[in-house]
Amino acid sequence: MRRVKNQKVLRRLADRTRKAGKSRNIIAILAIALTTALFTTVFTVGGSIIEKQQEAAMRQVGGTAHAGYKYLTQAEYDIVKKDEKLKEVSYRIIVGDAVNEELLKLRTEISYYEDLDAKMSFCYPEEGHMPEKEDEIVMSDLTLHALGVPCKIGAKVPLKIQINGDTVEQTFALCGYFKGDTISQSQVAAVSKTYAKKAAPMPTTSAMDTNIEASDYAGRIMADFNFVTSLNLEKQAAELTERCGFPEDAPMGINWAYMGKEIDYELALLLISILLIVLASGYLIIYNIFYINVYQDIRYYGLLKTIGTTGRQLRRMVYRQAYMMSLYGIPSGFIAGIAVGKILLPVVMGKFSFSGTTDTKVTLKLWVFIAAAVFSFITVILSCIRPCRIAAKVSPVEAVRYTEGGEEEGAGRKWRNFENTEPRKNTKIAKAEKKRKTEKKTRRVNPREMAWQNIRRNRKKVVIVVASLSLALVLLNSICSLVRGFDMDKFVSRLILSDFSISDATLDNFSVSYESVVTDGVTEDFLRELKSQEGIEEIGNIYLKEIDPVLSEENYGLIEERIFENPKAQDTLEWVSGGDKELLDDLREGLWMDGKVYGIGELVMDKLENPEGSLDWEKFRTGKYVIAARFGLMDETGIDFFLPGEKVTVYNEAGEGREYEVLAVADMPYACGFQHFGMFNCDFILPEGEYLELMGESRPMRTLFNVASEQEDIVEAWISDYCENVEPALLYQSKASIVEEFDSYRNLIAMVGSLLAFILALIGILNFINTMVTSVLSRKQEFAMMEAVGMTGAQLKRMLCFEGGYYALYTGIISVIFSSIISVLVVKPYGDEMFFFRWHFTLLPLALCIPALLAVVVLVPSVCHKSMRKTSVVDRMRKAE
């Protein structure tokens, strides 16, 4: 086909057409801007959350690099370094582990780092510089604190370093430090290359083919690198290995922070549904605006077609108008979106900060704008598909035929021009007309009836506007019913049972891997300090040892009978084994049986849940009794392993056992227990004193305490200072802070939801205003004619208000129906996922919004009518141009 050079003229036509309609452009641009603003907000907030999650994962891993080879020789590293497809390559040389006694709990790896690798591994000094002289070192404030060395450049740092099995002592001078991270798997320290070379000479033997031994780590190169993209890292890494000529199983680590497993599916689903809602809302308004515009211009397009513009050219013209409006609308949307995001982010990020050191400051990312622009643009294009088709399909005869009939609105034309287009109508319409006419005879003509007829003649617009308005209302109602379902008592009692609770920071942090969780973190120092505080009323410790139960033949038989052959337990068994028959058999054999032994004080015993048998502290503390836990994973299964009165033996780590009588059966409250579970848990609870006797001296996993209410603020100030400055490894929770957390969580959802609903409502109302105003304008002559034949202005106004009222009525009906459906089918299941949710059915938010909606739908037509009445009837009856 011949490529026709007519772009210029089409562009001119489109641009002039667009410029001719200023006010309607403003509405279209506003609609596009609002849509973009919503997208920008969603992407900024959602993106930040995902990014922070990823960052938290990276901090845990201890690096941002995509992947890395381990234990390379210099020759091997040079091969990697030369690879052209890698974006960045850097390395560190392992020296050894610091083994000072103070660092027992804080595994600290010492290496030489290149500057880039230090940055990628979060150990580039914030104060000071990278080590240059042989005895210089960079460490984290956490490690320094543990060593008792002040965070001051030049401070002396005595270290014992284990290098390939040998321990060396060396005193370094601190040349820089950085903020350490409690959640990362190990701490790091950086020394100079000179020291590394001297203390750990680089081996030349490759570690690729042999299984590397622990005595051979020192001096080897750990190469970290970034690919151009973080997509499909496994494949990229395998290809790199091939390119480098390394064996397939060359020791390599891929940063799992990039593997996407960390991204919460529920969150992703939520974000996608919000995106879809925004898309739908944007579609509804932009489509409606263009639909109305095209119909208003239908004669004009018909005329263009008559003089030889093809359908494709008309389509291009409409699209071009849309593009040009996007050009204004999308950037304005960015600005609005950033503003909204700025308000929302602190609230949102406050909730999602993953631990103390993540900053909640959010940078504006380019991809957010690109994504928002792309989505907005897609919305615009989708919205234009049908209006463009209408413009393209316009019949050239229209232009000629309707020149004299005045400006007629497209959707209403069939009906109103019924008489003069008689020959063209088909029988179906004829029947409908006939029916309508006979109906009409029996009815009185009044403003309400006329409004009804007017509403009926452009049903499509009604559907779109009603959908647009309902979307906002339904969302608002759903958010409100979700928020109303949040039950503070349920929330608080699940998380804390006393005024305060303290434990190691890793204990309840699910981003910390199981192996790194510290279960004996409450120090003697802390307990001593605590006792010296004023106003402490009760203290209760919880100790924990994970010891797999060793069961007597007899007891084992009981379990076999009570659990494995119990039909009630089958679901749970099925669930833990994942339906794996072999695994289930192993469980049955007694393999994989996990157990925890708790030691508790009186305060905690009072909190035990669902007790069966008497929880008598005096009897319990004698040391002859044990409280047995139930089978099940914190759910309602709750089947007893043992019954009160039966005898069981509990063992310590050394394998020595003592026999106890089961005093009672009870559940450990979630807020007190250890929140990691094995597949099959058989737990026992001993009194504190007996526990310490059996297990030997230990530190509590968690300590609960209550405080006299007038002392609460003072104690809170003390403990907060203590956890920050004295023992940063400790983390406390207070009932007050949990209540606050609950409030902030509720506010977060309420705020994000209502803001979203507010913008959606704005879009809906804008859509309504545009529809109403254009429909009044296009019927100017018709109204003038009606006035000329005796319809009073007041009647006309009433008619218009009724038209608006019908929109409100339909919106109300649709919103009530959909809100109810969503409340039952979406809000309830979603809320039930949260332990502190209690579902309520509510339509109250709708009831409160509908009067406001009514006010809008009555006000807008009134204003339209008023402005229309400014010109005289005669003027309006003339052909409107």
Add this chain to the structure above:
Amino acid sequence: MKVLRTDDLRKYYGTGENQVRALDGIDLTVEQGEFLAIVGTSGSGKSTLLHMLGGLDRPTSGKVYVDDKDISRLKDDALCVFRRRKIGFVFQSYNLVPVLNVYENIVLPIELDGNEIDRVYVDRVIDVLGLKNKLTSLPSQLSGGQQQRVAIARALASKPALLLADEPTGNLDSRTSQDVLGLLKVTGEKFGQTMVMITHNEEIAQMADRIIRIEDGRILKGGEADA
């Protein structure tokens, strides 16, 4: 040479009892350079006939040949392209594009076709129609007669095979009508343009080379070109 020929052209609306025969078997030929007037009362089918001739609407049966090409078989977009190349329209209500100025309106069909504008020819047309001083005005700034002259210029600009005029003076007072018609005839002769005009005004029709009369969708007289 026959520029235009129709072959048993029919256009029916509706079915059964409601069927209206707007055109009921029209056979018509128009010679190169001829000025033909079609007269008929309101509802006689003359407008429908013009729409068929210009490819604005499709016949129920029968054929329309323009330059020996059967246009009733063209697809929509092809018909559009055909229209802008072969047919010039002049309507009762001028139908100028309100957002374009006079000159842009005149050359619009050429530009839509992506062709180079024949400046000399277009300037001559503008000259003859007396629009030289109005080229940058918008249609809304012109009088009815001036607007219709622009419409005629637009119709001629692409050197169409056939110029179709639908009541071109319907909206004009009688003096201006005479002016416009005079210009139409003069330019037609000057550029050797074949023209078909429909009107209900017998007096105006007298200016044409040949008049055919149409009633109830049939030609009463004058269907065949003389000689």
